Amino acid sequence: MAGSTDPERDALFERLFREFQGVMVNYLYRLTGDAAQAEELAQDVFVRAYQALPRLKEGSNYRAWLYRIATHTAYDALRRKRLVHFLPLEAHDAAPAAPSDVRDAVQEALLRLPPEYRVPLVLYSVQGYSTAEIAEMLGISIGAVKTRLYRAREAFRRIYQGDEGDGV
Amino acid sequence: MVCKRFQRELAHYRELAPAQRQALDEHLRTCAHCRRALAAYARQDALLGGLAPVQPSPEWARRVRERLSAQGERPKAAHPAWARAWALALLAALLLFGSTLAVSANALPGQPLYALKRTQEELRLRLLAEGTPRAEYAQTLAERRREEAKRLIQKGGTAELAFEGPVEAMQGAWWRVGGVEVQVMGTVRPDPLPALGERVSLRVRIQGGHAVALAVFRAAPSPTPNGGGPQPTLTQEAPSATARPSEATPTPRREGQMPSRALPPAPSITPAPSALPTFVPPGQQKKALQPTPPVPTPTAPAGEGQTPSSPGGKGPTESKRPTEAPGGAPRGRP
Numbered sequence: 280m281a282g283s284t285d286p287e288r289d290a291l292f293e294r295l296f297r298e299f300q301g302v303m304v305n306y307l308y309r310l311t312g313d314a315a316q317a318e319e320l321a322q323d324v325f326v327r328a329y330q331a332l333p334r335l336k337e338g339s340n341y342r343a344w345l346y347r348i349a350t351h352t353a354y355d356a357l358r359r360k361r362l363v364h365f366l367p368l369e370a371h372d373a374a375p376a377a378p379s380d381v382r383d384a385v386q387e388a389l390l391r392l393p394p395e396y397r398v399p400l401v402l403y404s405v406q407g408y409s410t411a412e413i414a415e416m417l418g419i420s421i422g423a424v425k426t427r428l429y430r431a432r433e434a435f436r437r438i439y440q441g442d443e444g445d446g447v
Numbered sequence: 448m449v450c451k452r453f454q455r456e457l458a459h460y461r462e463l464a465p466a467q468r469q470a471l472d473e474h475l476r477t478c479a480h481c482r483r484a485l486a487a488y489a490r491q492d493a494l495l496g497g498l499a500p501v502q503p504s505p506e507w508a509r510r511v512r513e514r515l516s517a518q519g520e521r522p523k524a525a526h527p528a529w530a531r532a533w534a535l536a537l538l539a540a541l542l543l544f545g546s547t548l549a550v551s552a553n554a555l556p557g558q559p560l561y562a563l564k565r566t567q568e569e570l571r572l573r574l575l576a577e578g579t580p581r582a583e584y585a586q587t588l589a590e591r592r593r594e595e596a597k598r599l600i601q602k603g604g605t606a607e608l609a610f611e612g613p614v615e616a617m618q619g620a621w622w623r624v625g626g627v628e629v630q631v632m633g634t635v636r637p638d639p640l641p642a643l644g645e646r647v648s649l650r651v652r653i654q655g656g657h658a659v660a661l662a663v664f665r666a667a668p669s670p671t672p673n674g675g676g677p678q679p680t681l682t683q684e685a686p687s688a689t690a691r692p693s694e695a696t697p698t699p700r701r702e703g704q705m706p707s708r709a710l711p712p713a714p715s716i717t718p719a720p721s722a723l724p725t726f727v728p729p730g731q732q733k734k735a736l737q738p739t740p741p742v743p744t745p746t747a748p749a750g751e752g753q754t755p756s757s758p759g760g761k762g763p764t765e766s767k768r769p770t771e772a773p774g775g776a777p778r779g780r781p
């Protein structure tokens with residue numbers, strides 16, 4: 280094989296790739312709001328994962344590890360390309376353009392959250408993970424996750440309420 | 448303010464321990480503000496959980512593999528180690544016959560190099576990444592089988608081979624399938640008869656400038672670049688120029704086809720000529736047909752004509768999210 284001489288590594292990577300490819304693309308799509316960019320970033324995630332796989336300790340939580348790579352990849356991309364759609368909450372008094380439908384409004388509100396709030400909210404409410412799992416994925420304490428989640432919910436509520444006039 | 452105590456807990460209500468939840472529920476009975484917050488969070492979960500998942504495009508997985516391959520990290524397609532070793536060994540052997548391979552590209556069934564040609568095709572098919580590339584190549588192979596049949600008929604060669612294609616015309620015993628004119632006797636016709644345009648899979652004996660069907664089946668749906676469709680029969684045909692139909696390898700059963708069974712008596716088919724595309728059966732152009740040889744009962748030998756594993760498989764989807772009561776049970780996850 281080209282470059283790699285470790286069949287076990289290849290087999291493990293293949294398993295992870297098959298299991299998480301769709302999940303990762305969806306996660307990154309929720310963070311970026313751009314399907315094409317999500318696919319590009321998901322490629323980066325799996326390339327990084329393959330390169331880092333030999334350094335991963337046996338018995339590691341592969342899912343948490345992949346999510347950590349994906350989250351950092353998304354942060355980097357959002358910073359680098361200035362694609363953070365976040366608008367300061369205080370500056371959001373002006374009436375926004377009416378979204379075409381509820382899903383657009385929800386995604387738009389999500390993109391207006393700061394990434395550090397967007398990530399735990401997506402992991403908790405979209406992907407369905409527990410705060411303990413999210414803490415492991417992000418490498419932060421459970422308490423920090425709960426705080427960010429609470430702030431994310433309140434921020435989302437204000438943003439979406441502003442868009443829709445509907446309390447969420 | 449007493450609410451302050453509960454605010455953070457409301458945000459992750461679904462995973463509270465029973466004692467915490469009981470205390471919070473008691474508070475909720477008397478606090479409209481917190482009840483509104485909990486209801487709002489529950490609606491958030493419903494809205495966010497209701498976002499439609501996106502599926503990676505069919506090309507995406509291939510691009511990932513290509514990128515890894517380009518960086519010298521991985522092979523273009525992942526296979527078990529033993530499969531790669533097997534493939535490499537075969538490749539090495541085939542390389543020794545490089546020039547022979549080039550010559551074999553034009554080989555027809557019954558010719559010495561035809562087996563090499565088919566082996567090369569099968570190897571290439573197996574090495575292609577699942578999904579679009581494999582499905583496209585499978586289509587190419589299906590077309591190649593039909594071309595071989597046409598060339599054999601033109602050359603007056605003798606061989607048995609299998610191919611599939613759409614039924615383009617039916618006039619009595621003469622059918623045109625994927626551009627190949629075939630004599631289909633009543634004993635081998637599927638019951639009910641395929642409609643015009645429907646894909647059928649045939650095993651034919653070509654001799655004396657015309658093809659006689661030994662077995663006809665309805666084919667599985669046409670392969671598509673997105674995968675999932677059938678692959679062409681990849682088994683080696685009986686190359687013997689003297690093989691009798693009764694000695695022929697039976698036509699394999701493929702996914703989506705009817706199971707092997709005794710063939711029904713020939714149905715009477717006399718389609719209205721006006722409803723059919725017109726073509727002149729070769730028997731009317733050339734000569735009377737040879738007596739139809741006995742027809743073998745088609746069975747499904749193991750490993751023959753099997754469809755390779757589903758290209759790309761079923762991509763993992765986003766979390767399964769069962770409907771959740773406000774602040775209720777955790778959702779599913781990948």
